[in-house]
Amino acid sequence: MLKYYNYDIVFAEIPKEVTLAINITNCPNRCVGCHSAYLQEDIGVVLDETELRRIVDMYSKDITCVCFMGGDAEPEAVEQLAWFVRKQFPSLKTAWYSGKAVLSDKISATSFQYIKLGGYDASKGPLNNPNTNQRLYSVDASGEFTDITQLFWKK
Numbered sequence: 001m002l003k004y005y006n007y008d009i010v011f012a013e014i015p016k017e018v019t020l021a022i023n024i025t026n027c028p029n030r031c032v033g034c035h036s037a038y039l040q041e042d043i044g045v046v047l048d049e050t051e052l053r054r055i056v057d058m059y060s061k062d063i064t065c066v067c068f069m070g071g072d073a074e075p076e077a078v079e080q081l082a083w084f085v086r087k088q089f090p091s092l093k094t095a096w097y098s099g100k101a102v103l104s105d106k107i108s109a110t111s112f113q114y115i116k117l118g119g120y121d122a123s124k125g126p127l128n129n130p131n132t133n134q135r136l137y138s139v140d141a142s143g144e145f146t147d148i149t150q151l152f153w154k155k
């Protein structure tokens with residue numbers, strides 16, 4: 001069962017999109033130097049379709065994308081919610097920030113228009129650091145990945 005701690009409207013996480021970013025808890029990754037250790041705890045509000053609709057309904061006219069931040073413990077549940085957004089809010093894109101180095105083989109990449117992969121390595125920094133190990137990809141309808149990480153580095 002997915003739970004989330006909070007959410008926010010953000011402009012930097014997905015370039016060129018206004019994104020509703022939902023911070024999912026119970027993260028199974030144990031990145032050394034984790035920047036949000038509270039997200040490793042099993043805390044927060046259950047994130048099911050009813051709750052997701054409630055949140056997205058509030059902001060759907062102001063955003064262009066819904067991004068699930070985490071959820072690596074239950075990739076299929078994240079995918080299911082992504083499809084819920086795509087069906088109920090067809091004008092919105094879907095994104096997933098996974099902390100895994102490779103995409104879970106339990107889901108299809110085509111469930112998202114954007115996928116971020118890679119755990120947090122404090123020595124390499126986040127996506128806006130040119131030395132980062134993380135990557136943000138756009139995903140087309142056939143499931144082909146295009147690395148767009150460099151968009152974080154342009155001024």
Ligand code: SF4
Nearest residue numbers: 027029031034099120
């Ligand atoms: S993916 Fe890594 S940095 Fe992000 S919440 Fe989980 S342990 Fe922390």
